[in-house]
Amino acid sequence: MSDKGHLGLLNLHCQDYHIDAFGQVVSLSALTRLAANASTAYQHIAPAKVTGVEQHRDNVDVLLDSGDVITTKLLILADGGRSGLAERVGIAKTVSDYHQTAIVFNVHTQMPHENKAYERFTDSGPLAFLPFDSEINGVKANGNGFSVVWTLETQAAKALMEMDKASFINALQQAFGYRQGKILRVSDTASYPLALTKAQQVTSHRTVVVGNAAQALHPIAGQGFNLGLRDLSALVSVLKSAVSQRSMSPRFEAR
Ligand SMILES: Cc1cc2nc3c(=O)[nH]c(=O)nc-3n(C[C@H](O)[C@H](O)[C@H](O)COP(=O)(O)OP(=O)(O)OC[C@H]3O[C@@H](n4cnc5c(N)ncnc54)[C@H](O)[C@@H]3O)c2cc1C
Structure with a gap:
């Protein structure tokens, strides 16, 4: 530095901290390949643009620019936060x-x-x-x-x-x-x-925002992607334990 x-x-050496490395630079294409090969349980639809979200009592409809509609019980909005979709489901942000x-x-x-x-x-x-x-x-x-x-x-x-x-x-x-x-x-x-952005809440009816859609910060911290992973890890654990309780929103907000 x-x-x-x-x-x-200032010189920092990872050996002094008894770790192999302070971090790694990973290309987005390598990460995408990893994710694509990790599971066959999901369907990747591309190219496609989400043009709207409609929340109903028992599900959420996701409208695509192709005219297709995907119906889901829970929408995880990971759009990077610039599409305006979160605002459309009532999630306001401070910027x-x-x-x-x-x-x-x-x-x-x-x-x-x-x-x-x-x-x-x-x-x-x-x-x-x-x-x-x-x-x-x-x-x-x-x-x-x-x-x-x-x-x-x-x-x-x-x-x-x-x-x-x-x-x-x-x-x-x-x-x-x-x-x-x-x-x-x-x-x-x-x-x-660059802007410091924070969603005032991270859930709306049957909808959760994660990653930059929930919070974006200055890249100097090198933390944005890591915070997105934290969001997903918290969401998975809340979903796992909430299956029987039929209520997850307050607990995900808390994390
Ligand atoms: C210069 C720079 C350096 C950074 N360095 C680091 C770092 O060292 N370490 C770190 O942890 N983080 C870093 N970050 C932050 C990190 O890049 C972000 O936090 C991370 O990419 C956020 O991931 P995301 O999936 O939430 O959003 P994004 O990466 O923004 O992905 C959102 C995706 O949704 C798609 N999308 C948006 N709207 C729609 C729509 N309507 N329909 C369909 N698709 C849509 C977009 O095309 C995009 O592919 C850096 C950021 C910047 C700008």
Whole structure:
């Protein structure tokens, strides 16, 4: 961890904490494959968009853009929180805009990462380099790839996104420095406007919100996905024990 323009540096080693790693970078496609192979008990319908939700006394109807309607006893809404579906079932949210945007992309660097992750604090926002070997323009990283999350004030992020590749690499190199040598390659970028969001309640009639639909926070914590897993684990355990009691809502809220 370092603070651009200031003396000092903090090095943390997982061995000192008697653990194998502080964390892992996992690609979404690998996770999706894992989930798809984990069970044949569910049906994956894609592409599809949920256009509406209708709550009835004994079930919930989920309306798809194809015109199909799926009827379920319990709807678990894991839509990331931007579709407006939660609001339509009466779940209000408090939103506090960070006025920051995260730019996400992969890079290859001159020097190997040796499984080191960097968090660099700059005047314009934090910059994270996380070891992750990807392919960029047909070139596979060989122990020298990183997944980068660059958080900036929204106007500054817009200006960066409009730059040509060479200028972008130059700006990134300025912000990150040369601890990994030269930045050789940068993938295409994606950007995410950031806001602290919290659902005021996580249940509505026969409906539960989980993951970012329930809470979204600044990526600097690296916790959003993990909180989603926590939600699911809590939901599964509440559902298991509530089967006989026919009441789960207050207990899931409590967790
Ligand atoms: C830059 C950045 C870095 C991050 N880094 C970390 C990290 O290091 N560790 C960590 O734990 N978390 C991290 N997070 C947070 C993490 O990415 C999120 O918390 C997580 O992706 C939330 O998962 P989700 O399934 O709830 O929502 P999403 O990932 O948003 O998925 C929701 C899905 O629902 C789909 N959808 C939405 N509306 C509809 C509709 N009407 N019909 C059909 N489908 C719909 C969307 O297309 C999407 O596929 C980071 C986030 C950002 C932005």
